[in-house]
Amino acid sequence: xxxxxxxxxxxxxxxxxxxxxxxxxxxxxxxxxxxxxxxxxxxxxxxxxxxxxxxxxxxxxxxxxxxxxxxxxxxxxxxxxxxxxxxxxxxxxxxxxxxxxxxxxxxxxxxxxxxxxxxxxxxxxxxxxxxxxxxxxxxxxxxxxxxxxxxxxxxxxxxxxxxxxxxxxxxxxxxxxxxxxxxxxxxxxxxxxxxxxxxxxxxxxxxxxxxxxxxxxxxxxxxxxxxxxxxxxxxxxxxxxxxxxxxxxxxxxxxxxxxxxxxxxxxxxxxxxxxxxxxxxxxxxxxxxxxxxxxxxxxxxxxxxxxx
Amino acid sequence: xxxxxxxxxxxxxxxxxxxxxxxxxxxxxxxxxxxxxxxxxxxxxxxxxxxxxxxxxxxxxxxxxxxxxxxxxxxxxxxxxxxxxxxxxxxxxxxxxxxxxxxxxxxxxxxxxxxxxxxxxxxxxxxxxxxxxxxxxxxxxxxxxxxxxxxxxxxxxxxxxxxxxxxxxxxxxxxxxxxxxxxxxxxxxxxxxxxxxxxxxxxxxxxxxxxxxxxxxxxxxxxxxxxxxxxxxxxxxxxxxxxxxxxxxxxxxxxxxxxxxxxxxxxxxxxxxxxxxxxxxxxxxxxxxxxxxxxxxxxxxxxxxxxx
Numbered sequence: 001x002x003x004x005x006x007x008x009x010x011x012x013x014x015x016x017x018x019x020x021x022x023x024x025x026x027x028x029x030x031x032x033x034x035x036x037x038x039x040x041x042x043x044x045x046x047x048x049x050x051x052x053x054x055x056x057x058x059x060x061x062x063x064x065x066x067x068x069x070x071x072x073x074x075x076x077x078x079x080x081x082x083x084x085x086x087x088x089x090x091x092x093x094x095x096x097x098x099x100x101x102x103x104x105x106x107x108x109x110x111x112x113x114x115x116x117x118x119x120x121x122x123x124x125x126x127x128x129x130x131x132x133x134x135x136x137x138x139x140x141x142x143x144x145x146x147x148x149x150x151x152x153x154x155x156x157x158x159x160x161x162x163x164x165x166x167x168x169x170x171x172x173x174x175x176x177x178x179x180x181x182x183x184x185x186x187x188x189x190x191x192x193x194x195x196x197x198x199x200x201x202x203x204x205x206x207x208x209x210x211x212x213x214x215x216x217x218x219x220x221x222x223x224x225x226x227x228x229x230x231x232x233x234x235x236x237x238x239x240x241x242x243x244x245x246x247x248x249x250x251x252x253x254x255x256x257x258x259x260x261x262x263x264x265x266x267x268x269x270x271x272x273x274x275x276x277x278x279x280x281x282x283x284x285x286x287x288x289x290x291x292x293x294x295x296x297x298x299x300x301x302x303x304x305x306x307x308x
Numbered sequence: 309x310x311x312x313x314x315x316x317x318x319x320x321x322x323x324x325x326x327x328x329x330x331x332x333x334x335x336x337x338x339x340x341x342x343x344x345x346x347x348x349x350x351x352x353x354x355x356x357x358x359x360x361x362x363x364x365x366x367x368x369x370x371x372x373x374x375x376x377x378x379x380x381x382x383x384x385x386x387x388x389x390x391x392x393x394x395x396x397x398x399x400x401x402x403x404x405x406x407x408x409x410x411x412x413x414x415x416x417x418x419x420x421x422x423x424x425x426x427x428x429x430x431x432x433x434x435x436x437x438x439x440x441x442x443x444x445x446x447x448x449x450x451x452x453x454x455x456x457x458x459x460x461x462x463x464x465x466x467x468x469x470x471x472x473x474x475x476x477x478x479x480x481x482x483x484x485x486x487x488x489x490x491x492x493x494x495x496x497x498x499x500x501x502x503x504x505x506x507x508x509x510x511x512x513x514x515x516x517x518x519x520x521x522x523x524x525x526x527x528x529x530x531x532x533x534x535x536x537x538x539x540x541x542x543x544x545x546x547x548x549x550x551x552x553x554x555x556x557x558x559x560x561x562x563x564x565x566x567x568x569x570x571x572x573x574x575x576x577x578x579x580x581x582x583x584x585x586x587x588x589x590x591x592x593x594x595x596x597x598x599x600x601x602x603x604x605x606x607x608x609x610x611x612x613x614x615x616x
Contacts, residue, residue, distance in 0.1 A: 141448055143451075145452070148448055184505065186456050197492065203513055205505060205510070207508070209483055210510040
């Protein structure tokens with residue numbers, strides 16, 4: 001039976017399975033659930049979640065990401081307040097903005113769009129975000145509590161949380177499976193490895209110093225890739241029937257020769273022939289990640305309102 | 309050439325190599341270095357490190373560990389202050405003791421001996437220990453900062469830090485090596501996996517849900533075991549030439565039939581025939597771990613005295 005290959009709208013995470021297209025409506029479903037809870041919250045107690053977004057500088061990709069996030073908030077009824085600072089702003093200005101949102105009881109989530117300009121100390125800024133409002137989950141105390149079994153972080157970072165939403169909803173059991181994470185960024189690779197361990201996968205983390213990454217990868221049932229190099233993972237790295245989650249988002253020249261398009265880290269055309277399921281880029285985990293931001297912001301508001 | 313097998317005094321971490329006994333004097337050396345720094349500190353500024361030790365209840369093993377730690381402090385010139393609470397103490401009493409040490413400027417390290425009696429909330433107690441005095445390195449913020457590349461925890465937990473002392477001092481390069489950690493305790497397995505990743509090993513974490521642990525282990529260059537089951541790792545799990553670090557400490561019946569003795573998690577007699585180096589139990593990593601507690605306490609005092 002031929003494997004089918006579907007790329008689709010950016011609001012759906014598509015999965016391709018042997019012989020059947022599974023168009024995952026999970027992202028839309030999560031957004032509907034969040035929107036529904038917020039509607040009931042508004043009519044019940046007259047309150048709603050609010051997300052503060054902080055953007056520094058003029059990076060085009062950051063502007064695009066913020067635009068997508070704000071739009072998604074708007075769709076589900078999360079109010080947003082955005083603060084934009086110039087590229088050359090002082091660290092103290094940025095810290096003041098974050099502190100202001102920390103102290104504002106009507107703000108339930110704070111998102112500082114990364115990366116920040118070089119002259120700003122990213123670590124220092126993230127440390128200042130109130131733990132209870134760290135909807136990105138990047139504060140080291142949230143990461144520590146994610147790492148330590150038995151503890152509960154306030155927030156799980158959105159990209160890994162999206163992975164964990166995708167897998168069980170597609171009938172992929174994590175417990176006892178071998179998972180390989182390729183790449184160890186603090187935003188994706190690290191928290192994904194910690195979260196998959198929480199779900200009792202046997203996790204190996206691969207990186208630039210790993211010898212024979214293709215061999216280790218070929219033993220994995222679940223492969224998560226976030227390297228930032230287009231098509232670095234080839235089809236022959238993937239075990240027959242494995243599940244592949246491609247977190248890469250690379251701007252590459254369009255094959256037509258005109259302009260650019262977005263490509264993942266996995267050679268989709270090859271991997272789709274051996275994987276039992278694979279997320280395409282674009283349209284794969286990106287939208288799920290954003291829906292997790294909405295869900296984290298809602299959770300934070302519920303905590304603030306004493307609803308959990 | 310026959311492999312030699314040495315078990316030795318508890319103050320030395322012994323390593324056995326093909327055809328040569330390497331009696332590692334590293335532990336003694338580290339203690340000498342710490343003692344020397346403290347001597348110079350005393351004569352220079354008239355100050356010295358002080359460690360506070362908190363023990364709850366009457367567990368025999370905890371008493372033994374505390375005794376060993378206090379003795380080691382004494383040997384290098386670290387002053388100690390011990391607080392012992394009864395098995396049935398209130399959580400508030402214990403919290404008061406820890407808070408008192410937090411506020412005492414003459415205390416540079418606080419060690420709460422684990423495990424605590426069941427009725428006490430271990431997580432809550434560890435959270436209360438001042439970050440700057442958490443010489444065990446178990447606070448989630450220290451673990452988070454250990455996990456996130458580019459960040460620096462105040463303290464690295466003693467057992468993993470001991471591993472990292474052992475390996476390079478024995479000419480074992482970590483970067484690019486495959487490391488398997490068997491067991492994922494928050495005291496040993498978790499922080500060791502994070503620390504080996506920091507040193508650019510390719511790390512896989514194995515646990516109770518791992519299928520075929522022997523297969524994955526047999527591909528590793530460095531094997532760290534902390535499961536708590538005597539002899540669970542057999543010789544045929546180990547790749548020829550691998551380095552084996554046995555963190556297990558199990559009380560087992562003495563083969564003579566009289567009383568008990570201490571055994572590791574690795575079947576030493578088998579593994580020693582294939583490993584290029586292996587730490588025995590007793591006498592292996594235990595003493596190194598304690599010397600790391602001394603080194604963490606010294607570091608803390610140096611920070612407090614503005615010496616770093």
